[in-house]
Amino acid sequence: MKKVVVLSLVAGLFLGMGSAGATEFKIGFVNTERLFREAAPAVRALKKIEKEFASRDQELQKLAKQARDLQSSLEKEGLTLSEADRRNKEQDLARLNRDFQRLQREFREDLNLRKNEELAGVLERANKVIQSIAEAEKYDLILQEAVYKSARIDITDKVLKALADK
Numbered sequence: 001m002k003k004v005v006v007l008s009l010v011a012g013l014f015l016g017m018g019s020a021g022a023t024e025f026k027i028g029f030v031n032t033e034r035l036f037r038e039a040a041p042a043v044r045a046l047k048k049i050e051k052e053f054a055s056r057d058q059e060l061q062k063l064a065k066q067a068r069d070l071q072s073s074l075e076k077e078g079l080t081l082s083e084a085d086r087r088n089k090e091q092d093l094a095r096l097n098r099d100f101q102r103l104q105r106e107f108r109e110d111l112n113l114r115k116n117e118e119l120a121g122v123l124e125r126a127n128k129v130i131q132s133i134a135e136a137e138k139y140d141l142i143l144q145e146a147v148y149k150s151a152r153i154d155i156t157d158k159v160l161k162a163l164a165d166k
């Protein structure tokens with residue numbers, strides 16, 4: 001719905017421009033995905049998150065190795081084990097796999113939540129920088145999403161540079 005409204009506004013501005021004749025319009029575009037990948041604050045945020053989650057990731061790797069080792073042991077010794085021992089190992093393996101899947105799901109959810117939090121802060125900073133560029137360079141409209149954009153209106157590099165300076 002937002003896109004339709006924005007496109008309608010842009011179309012209206014262009015139609016109005018034709019009747020005004022001499023009115024010049026200055027439009028810019030910022031690639032948000034590129035900001036999230038390349039902006040200094042985004043890179044710092046992702047490194048921070050990586051450090052935060054490193055111990056949990058190692059714990060997951062350790063649990064996965066335990067499950068693989070138990071699976072391997074079961075495959076090698078399965079025929080020589082008593083029925084009760086084999087059943088116990090299979091139950092242990094099933095428990096390990098459930099724990100691993102649960103921890104992995106929680107890890108992914110927590111990681112995504114933290115990434116979203118950090119990237120929201122980066123986007124807020126980027127929007128302030130975009131606003132200041134728009135005011136300083138007298139832009140009429142700056143878009144962050146577009147189906148098509150010309151390279152001449154892309155101001156992503158200016159935003160990246162301004163974010164790096166802060």
